[in-house]
Amino acid sequence: MRRYLLRPMLAAAASRYDEDDHPEAIHLGAFADLGGGEELVGVVSFLPRTEQGELSTEVFQLQGMVTLPAVRHKGIGTKLADYGIAILIDGGATSVWCNGRTPARSFYERLGFQAVGKEFITPGTGPHYRFVRDLS
Numbered sequence: 444m445r446r447y448l449l450r451p452m453l454a455a456a457a458s459r460y461d462e463d464d465h466p467e468a469i470h471l472g473a474f475a476d477l478g479g480g481e482e483l484v485g486v487v488s489f490l491p492r493t494e495q496g497e498l499s500t501e502v503f504q505l506q507g508m509v510t511l512p513a514v515r516h517k518g519i520g521t522k523l524a525d526y527g528i529a530i531l532i533d534g535g536a537t538s539v540w541c542n543g544r545t546p547a548r549s550f551y552e553r554l555g556f557q558a559v560g561k562e563f564i565t566p567g568t569g570p571h572y573r574f575v576r577d578l579s
């Protein structure tokens with residue numbers, strides 16, 4: 444889902460994150476039956492990484508947030524992100540951040556994130572903001 448829905452124009456390696464296999468990384472999937480049996484319809488990951496790119500036990504980056512177009516606007520993305528953030532809070536995390544696509548700004552703001560700084564362009568995936576949510 445990361446590769447084909449988020450970065451179809453980039454090589455497969457761009458959809459693999461450095462901390463994917465870290466023991467503190469959290470990978471969540473949502474499943475639903477769209478008529479052909481239960482299938483993966485949404486994913487999100489939380490990686491133990493500060494905004495400066497250092498490994499951390501308290502600060503996590505939300506990354507790879509995507510749902511299938513057929514299931515959007517039904518609350519699945521919100522449930523996935525909320526579920527992961529609840530796990531982070533239980534584990535004592537102090538903040539969560541992401542580089543979120545500008546069209547998803549209202550989605551992140553509803554989740555309690557605030558945009559920080561100026562909009563920036565990421566090659567291949569367009570305009571983004573840095574979003575941060577304090578969990579402490």
Ligand SMILES: CC(C)(COP(=O)(O)OP(=O)(O)OC[C@H]1O[C@@H](n2cnc3c(N)ncnc32)[C@H](O)[C@@H]1OP(=O)(O)O)[C@@H](O)C(=O)NCCC(=O)NCCS
Binds near residue numbers: 509516544547
């Ligand atoms: C961003 C994304 C993950 C949201 O997933 P989703 O499953 O549609 O998420 P939700 O349904 O929880 O929320 C999406 C919108 O639907 C609305 N919504 C939630 N439940 C709803 C319902 N039952 N009926 C109608 N609308 C609803 C929410 O208010 C939200 O609106 P907003 O974006 O204007 O704030 C999805 O649109 C996506 O994959 N986009 C493409 C990839 C992308 O941009 N990912 C983010 C990368 S940074």
